[in-house]
Amino acid sequence: MRAIGIVLAGGASGHRMKELGSRRAVAAMPVAGSYRSIDFVLSNMSNSHIQKVGVFTQYNAGSLGEHLSSSKWWDFGRKQGGLYVFTPTVTAENNFWYRATADAIYQNLAFLRNSHEPYVVIASGDCVYKMDFNKVLEYHIDKKADITVVCRDSDDLLEKDRYGTVKMNEDHRIEEFEEKPVVAKSSTISCGIYVVRRRALIEMIEKCAEEDRYDFVRDVLIRFKDIKRIYGYKIKDYWRNIASVEDYFHTNMDFLKPEVRNFFFKQYPDIYSKVDDLPPAKYNVGATVKNSLVASGTIVNGTVEDSVIFRETYIGNNCTIKNSIILNDVYIGDNTYIENCIVESHGTIRANSTFKGEDEIKIVVEKNERFII
């Protein structure tokens, strides 16, 4: 209980998530068949014995709110600590939305003030990874850092220009920090995970607010980097940000690799999620499933290849699903062909349809009437 957690889950994805982004905050995106994106950071915090966590939401938080309806799935429902959801509210002093990340923290500064834990771990809700924050905390203390930023090589990441880049000296102190540069000077990127002393954070955030500055990266990290000791903690493990269609698709597909499944599903500690109480998946005559993941509550009658099928999906007779992601509660009528697609959740696809992504992943949003016998 040395740290409290802050999860930044309020951001819209802008155009990068295309139609998927209009439905929900990125942190609520379903991932890997049975999870939502925010499960990873919440599980990491819980598994690192961070017991008090604030989740800051703003953009389209319906799905997220539903998912966070109980804190017990991540073991947060405790007397000491708990899971707090902070949405923007109008107060006597303030009637703005969260103008950016630092402003979100500023508007809820009481959460920091009223805690007694000496450290704060700040992370975003749109990344898929497994991490022991205690190790970052140890490193932070060891380096006598003011702020520690978790970093990673961008070699195996797609769309490298989506990230902030850092340049460290031999001691791993960060000397340069650029937010989403057009031409990156370094192949080390920031994972958006920060450790900072609680009192120092309060101080910096207050200073920002006085100067009408609102962004944590631009107005705290970059502005303070020469006067504060900011260190990089480099990780090598699997880490992906899912906030673009391309990255979202490939992150899900990564779970078809045994080493990724082993890392997340087999190695202790586990990733937790809200339990849905669905029956096990069922395969009727005519079902063929190759190199795919299938979540519970699904009924398969057709062919599924190289795909990730989320919960409660029905795949009709003689269907073929190839290299696609089918999100929760989709009904796919008989004789349908789907290739290179992401099918949005709660959709109903009529029988005999064909959907195929040609040069890029196609997003299928089909809202037909569903007839259930």
Next chain:
Amino acid sequence: MIKKEMIAMLLAGGQGSRLGVLTSKMAKPAVSFGGKYRIIDFPLSNCINSGIDTVGVLTQYQPLRLNTHIGIGIPWDLDRNIGGVTVLPPYEKMANSEWYTGTANAIYQNIDYMETFNPEYVLILSGDHIYKMDYEVMLDYHKANNAEVTIAVMPVPMEEAKRFGIMITDDKGQITEFEEKPEHPRSNLASMGIYIFNWKTLKEALIAMAEQPALDFGKHIIPYCHKNGAPLYAYEFTGYWKDVGTLESYWQANMELIDIVPEFNLYEEYWKIYTKADALPPQYFSNDSVVERSIIGEGSEIYGQVYNSIIGCGVTIGKDAVVRDSIIMNGTEIKAGASLNKVIAAENVEIGENTTIGVGDEAPNETDPKIYNAGLVTIGEKTVIPGNVTIGKNTVISGITEAQDYPNSILDSGRTLVKAGDE
């Protein structure tokens, strides 16, 4: 004062000895069912779905698995400030300490528990049946008849009636007579072991009959109530209800789940069956996998072939392994090239490469032919079976077995191979 209209008492202390090695380490209500469930999930889910939020679970035989499964009742929403689920094991008293000696004796020893909730009615359930039932409807029936005791009954084929407690009723459903396993049954209404009592009536009967050895509901309490003129009614239930008391009926009930639209449908939106989820991740199928007419639980990895089978959570089926007409429970690993036919493999079993199980002619089991029959192979939990052996039908294997336990790499049909393991 706390006041609950109806509370439930769930009898979960029985061994279920006819399930053989499946219950050697756990009580029957804790045995897996349908891929991800345990038998007790069905009555517990029925309770919460019927609006009963206070359930006492009476445990005695091998309670560890049951205790860890139930916990504080979170999966069934039975973690409540007042009521919720309470596990009630036998306990020591100032004098006359005893185990639970019969179904009603177990309830008698927990009069204080029931008294706490000041109930109007008490529902008695057993933890070894598969069914969905709205106890609230049964309670309405109980109230409408001004009954003091209502017994849920189910019409069974006349020729099977002699295996059950049989109720003889008048045309209004009032029970006039009853017979325990009669040679020549006069009715086909079999008691399902589900009772609603007026708390006053039950308490009075339990105290009056307290000295009776092995105090039992069917044998003592119901006859006592009847003798004293309490109105007894039979509540006829016509939905799906399965007693999974024998290995064959257990296997059969599991297999029925894989029909296209099974008689017992787990995929209904309302009346969900809740369970403590052991695993969350989706299941993986490799490029070489084949799966047909099967139910598969979370986190399982299939590299081989699965036909007509119920596979639990976290199961691995290796490359070229073939699993047919079998029940494979949580955490079991079947290595490459193994072949299983009509096998019930309990949790965390390990089956070696290229081992073939369930082949050859049938022969009666040498130790317990009444338990191990129907051509099934039963494998106890945490059993290890080495690679490259062949195992016949009506066999039972339990414990860490090694190649030298299989002369010429064969275990003939009807053999029993039970090793004590590392205890």
